[in-house]
Amino acid sequence: MMKWSKRILVSGVLAFSANAYAMPPTPEMLTFGCLGCHGGAGSAGPSMPTLANQSKEAIVDAMKKFKSGERPATVMGRVAKAYTDEEFALMGDFFSKQKFHVTSQTLKKADIKKGAELAKKNCSRCHMENGKEGKDEAPVMASQWLPYLQIQMELYSTEKRKMPEKMADKVKKLSKEELDAILTFYANVK
Ligand code: HEC
Ligand code: HEC
Numbered sequence: 001m002m003k004w005s006k007r008i009l010v011s012g013v014l015a016f017s018a019n020a021y022a023m024p025p026t027p028e029m030l031t032f033g034c035l036g037c038h039g040g041a042g043s044a045g046p047s048m049p050t051l052a053n054q055s056k057e058a059i060v061d062a063m064k065k066f067k068s069g070e071r072p073a074t075v076m077g078r079v080a081k082a083y084t085d086e087e088f089a090l091m092g093d094f095f096s097k098q099k100f101h102v103t104s105q106t107l108k109k110a111d112i113k114k115g116a117e118l119a120k121k122n123c124s125r126c127h128m129e130n131g132k133e134g135k136d137e138a139p140v141m142a143s144q145w146l147p148y149l150q151i152q153m154e155l156y157s158t159e160k161r162k163m164p165e166k167m168a169d170k171v172k173k174l175s176k177e178e179l180d181a182i183l184t185f186y187a188n189v190k
Contacts, residue, residue: 059092115185
């Protein structure tokens with residue numbers, strides 16, 4: 001008797017978990033593993049971006065490029081391989097709806113001022129509203145960690161990450177100091 005009831009209990013549990021697996025994962029389940037590094041209250045470190053309020057298009061585009069290997073990565077290449085395009089869309093949607101996070105960092109005042117004008121002239125067509133919006137798949141850059149933005153700019157400059165042609169037209173005409181000032185301006189936007 002005892003054995004039977006145990007069996008029924010076990011098979012009941014199995015039937016339930018099989019059902020749980022059959023259900024498509026929710027955006028919360030999909031993004032649970034991302035939050036330790038990209039948390040809604042700011043990312044875990046200055047070399048990784050905060051994803052709260054990042055645009056859906058930018059996230060989906062980045063994930064596809066990480067997965068194919070087109071965009072260089074320390075960890076994201078491996079992470080992206082675990083998900084489908086449909087899941088990228090769900091995760092992009094999830095992060096894009098999170099509240100904008102203001103990153104607290106110490107930045108050079110002179111660079112912020114100099115960068116504001118240079119950004120307006122060279123970058124604002126696609127990195128709109130002071131970097132709070134991105135045209136098409138251009139990422140939101142407002143209040144992102146400066147070291148993260150500098151790492152990405154370095155990857156572009158050394159041609160390890162492919163720059164959109166029209167962005168390259170602008171970037172190529174600027175010195176490293178000018179680019180740093182622009183990135184400092186974006187990092188400071190609140
Ligand atoms: C161990 C830490 C870690 C985990 C876990 C992680 N990421 Fe990342 N993520 C990074 C780092 C670091 C970068 C910068 C690129 C690189 O070096 O891999 C990054 C970059 C990104 C970017 C590029 C953003 C931009 O502005 O261009 C996106 C999008 C992203 N991650 C999404 C995700 C999603 C979605 C998950 C969960 C499925 C996830 N990440 C899990 C560390 C992590
Ligand atoms: C024609 C539109 C366009 C212009 C102009 C433009 N960008 Fe971009 N930018 C993009 C797009 C699209 C991406 C994402 C592309 C990719 O790498 O896949 C991007 C990505 C970036 C990133 C990486 C951010 C991240 O989270 O990964 C940085 C940094 C950046 N741009 C800086 C600049 C600067 C500085 C300027 C001005 C000198 C500029 N961009 C001008 C379209 C543009």
